Amino acid sequence: MVKIKYIFKSKDKIKSATQEQIDNSLNLSISDFMKYRLTDQIDWYDHKSTFMKKRYQFWKKFTFVCAALTTLSAGINFNKVVTLFFAAAIGLSESILSLQKYQELWINYRTITELLRKERIMFQTKTGVYQNSDYPETDLIERSEAIISSENINWSNLESNNKDKRKS
Template sequence: MEITEEQYIKERLEDQINWYDTKSQKAQKRYKFFKGCVIVLSASIPLLVGFIPEWKVWATVVGVIGVLIAGIEGWLGLAKYHENWIEYRAICETLRHEKYMYLTKTGVFDMDSNTQIFKTLVERVESIISNENVNWASLNNNDGR
């Protein structure tokens, strides 16, 4: 199958940039939300501990808050929102960099042959995407060995 430069840039490169950008933003929002919850809950413990001598129910509340903090931190470790945010953002920006270097015919794209320039773009973009897929599979299939 042969596609034009315009098709490739729109249907593959732009699509991948948008996908990584969206995923990065979602991961960032989720990470910051859960970390914000941990900060607020952690900061509330010293305040609530002061009420324990007067109302014993606060001891249970503080215990529940501790369990929530541990649960949220455990979830953050499993879901890897922070790692995904950073990784997706890096890939998005790398793909954008390749796109703009290609469009301006600078760096590795400073060549005489338009065919060779496009071929180089495709090879570099597909390599970036492929490497990310391999890294993702490696991280997410780690069974503890």
């Protein structure tokens, strides 16, 4: 069995691994890596993707309802305050969607989830880049970490852009 020395770097704490295991950077088998790191990251990105999708859909539906009610109340010459309230709610919900970037994060997290799942499946079935590899375990770790790392860089860039916009 191939042993791999690996230090855990996760956005959330790893539920299955003890703090001592993380701190000591134990030699882990590839099955431990897949269980404690790869599967953990797939689950995290899947959960976040679902969460962002629900938030995005909630605010979009809210916007649609307010738009319909604004049109209806204006069309029947209802109370102007109510019409203005619905119009303001549309502006507020669109601002929230623009600022929080729920759709962008949903798509990004879903993409990362699917890429990590693809890597895991290709490794398990010894297909793709793992078919003729001399070191498939090392390739899996490097490729998986590259996917996670690229998302972390994208997140960092997104956060710095958001801070710049808030200062303006």
